[in-house]
Amino acid sequence: MPRARVLIRPKEGILDPQGKAVERALPALGFDGIERVHVGRMVELEAEDPERLAELCEKLLANPLIEDYEIQTL
């Protein structure tokens, strides 16, 4: 069955405290020059009918009000 990967990330402009915390912690660990960190989710699945993936994302995997998603077919 065709495999797909869905990346879900917080919409631009919404406070992302996890992303901020990661970004702030990096210099102390010796990583400079890293900005605009965002933390999201990844869902991997096998789908008989890849045409329905967008609907699945809209309805369940992401909350379109606060998240953007990207479907990658593997």
Place this chain on the structure above:
Amino acid sequence: MTTETAKHRELGLTDSEFALIVEKMGREPNVVELAMFSLLWSEHCAYKHSRKLLKQLPTEGERVVMGPGENAGAVDVGNGYAVAFKVESHNHPSAVEPFQGAATGVGGILRDVIALGARPIAILDSLRFGELDSVRSRHLLDGAVRGIGHYGNSIGVPNVGGEIYFEAPYEHNCLVNAMCVGLAKTEDMVRAAAAGVGNAVVLMGALTGRDGIGGASVLASAELGEGDEAKRPTVQIGDPFEESKVLECCLELLEKGLLVSLQDLGAAGLTSSAAEMASAGGLGIDIDVARVPLREADMEPFEIMVSESQERMLAVVEPARVAEVLAVCEKWQTGSAEIGTVTDNGQVRILRGEEVVGDMPVAALVDGCPLYDLEPGEPAGWIYGNRATLAAGISAEDELLALLAAPSIASKRWAFEQYDSVVGSRTVRRPESADAAVLQLPESGNAIAVAIDGNGRRVACDPQAGTIEAVLECAQNLACVGAEPLGLTNCLNFGNPEKPATAWQLDQAVSALAETCTAIGVPVVGGNVSLYNEGPEGPIYPTPVVGMVGELPDPTQVAGSAFAKEGDAIALIGPFSPTFAGSELAKQRGALDKGLPRPDVAAVAAACAIVRDAVRAGRLASAHDVSDGGLACALAECAIGSGLGCRVDVQPLRDRGCSPEDALFGEGSGGFLVSGERAELEALGGVLLGEVGGTKIEIAAGDRSLVVGLGTAESAWRSLDERLDSPV
């Protein structure tokens, strides 16, 4: 020596233990059998170095419903109800992966209580880490608190109390002790013993994967060395959602009378639960690993038997009722499978379909492990070192503020606000509002109080006196809310018992525990031992942690710890005679040493009774046990909690022979700081110290008198809020 034979050493068995296994089996064990023996004969499961000592503990009493040997202890709280409770450690896993280690510690203790057929109604935790200026200790604290919160909050059991201490000897080996309290109708409680030859054995809950293979047991039977990073894969991952489904499922099954017996799967997974169920019932058991629902398809039989995948329970069910059991599991969306049978041949047989892959005598597995005598050797002096953080010659005010800000004394609000303390609608006293947690039992018409108290540094100064103090502290905390102790659970956290100093500490502590519990009439209904808590720098402080449950008749008559109103008199009840030795002040001055005065158990017990009865009768406006930081800190805590100051004179303590400094900051058992009507306090035999009022904490103490503003004291006491939100 072939490679095959040397394998037992890798699994933690000595050559003579291996020889004993061969003798009991009449042949050499195969891979499955060796794995199972190595786990059940590990220190963690077999209590090889402590079992003989623990026999001293008093375990009987007229209120005891379940004693040691069952999944948890239980006491009768009246009206047909029983309260189940136990404390357990998850020290080694938490030192390696604090979030999951602490979370699965909570998960495990919850299952122990569920296994009795009790619904968990409260969690408490006792945590110990190195000092807060260490990145490692901050990381462990952070992870452990998040893990405990995550698991307890998700499953909907309130965390109502606990303690957190910071001492250098715990730097490498943190302590995470989790306690659970549950409620059940006494007649509905269920035991672990397998019964009924021919009955089915049903596994419920999560799938079995490779979690913690060789995990808890191996980690706990050896000191943590340089290579402990490699032990990370053996840490278990917890899923509280799965546990909540298993919990509801088990309670429904018990309500419907569908289970003969129930056991949870903890350390050593199926191996220990199956063997222990068989042993308790004096029977045998067959387990077919081919029928165990697996997360990973290619697991070998020994892996399936030693897996420590979480959130699983084992039940014995009459064959005719298996279908109903599976149906209830289906309703709760939790896994279930019939995996074995109860037999009458006294053997634990592991099958893979038709093939027998392991066949061992139950008795050899569960009771055959040799028990070792300790070889105690009292150390000549103080073995833990000292580190001064407070200059000499500072003012008494500055000393008080330094003590209030000490991480071991300061408010732990940062931690307990990460825990849901109200779910279940039973919590009458939330964390830091009284000396013990109080939970109402509307179904029974009364209430219970719970406290957990450990003692490391003072037990290190004097294992006997320190252990006595730990038990009395718990009893005092219960008395402050009007509760009478019904039973006790304990976790003994010590270093390597094969070393003479630790052996001596353990020996002294257990005998003191036994003596004190007997003297105050509180039976030990269960507990846990965690040994080998030792790193390259040496052992932890010897740390007995005590959990007590008490009963009180009327939850509307519960004193808080803070002062109540302006003008109330303040008094001291009890034989409190504090000294500098082993105190937080001594620690900060770098002056810790051997030796503590021995508490007068009878006198403290008498004071507990007075305070308890007075609280029940509503004769006290507030009651607070004096502990870390001494009387001055206790007064400050009462003042801060109320927003009211106090004017006090410690002359009565000086009359008992205390120096001004000991009167202010000395520590020891038997001090109750109470407030209320002057005439009432005098009638109770309280020694008047002063009164509530003003906006300052004013203590007259000869040349150590002090005056500190309430706001200043509160800032010091609440300093952890900000400190723990900032980098190290």
Place this chain on the structure above:
Amino acid sequence: MIWGVLQFPGSCDERDALHACSRLGEARLVWHEERDLSGVDAVVVPGGFSYGDYLRAGAIARFSPAMEAVAEMAAAGAPVLGICNGFQVLCEAGLLPGALLLNESMRFTCRQVDLIAARDALTTPEGGQVNERRDQEGERLSIPAKHGEGRYWAPEEVLDALEANGQVAYRYAPGQNPNGSARDIAGVRNEAGNVVGLMPHPEHAVDPLTGSTDGLRVFEAVAAAGAPA
């Protein structure tokens, strides 16, 4: 009035909500697989961690048969109260605007907070709907909040509309916002006013023994707000 309190795998505060509702009428638990809620007049979607908060809090619970029935009841004007996880479920189901995000502190926080109710959010002591109140602010309620993902968020234009329409039912009192919610919003209601969601837990403020009793005011308001289905 018959209250129905939904129960999902992972719900935690449903029994507490049940006891709270029982003080005001008859109440029963509604298993998430029940599709027929006839006989239930008012619905409470309780707090907890339905489905472990997996994927997103409330994301899976909103698809249950019981929630389909709740959506129908809501459309017909029945009173629906979502508490904490229940508020999250109602937002995911589109029955309330906005979303609940991770607390700004990124920590679960359990703390008693003061809420200011909207001026007409609560009923008079006699039980009637209130349109005018003597005081400028609404009533101040002391209620425990306990959550890790309670930061209310909606696009600016939605927030403006909510405020203009009087749909902000509860706000955290100044200095009491525990999670960084936009405009200190603790609870909102739909345009018709029969569906209310809030993050703090009124069911844990109904018994003087365990805290304040201000939570009862929230349940009373819900009961008065909708026309029974």
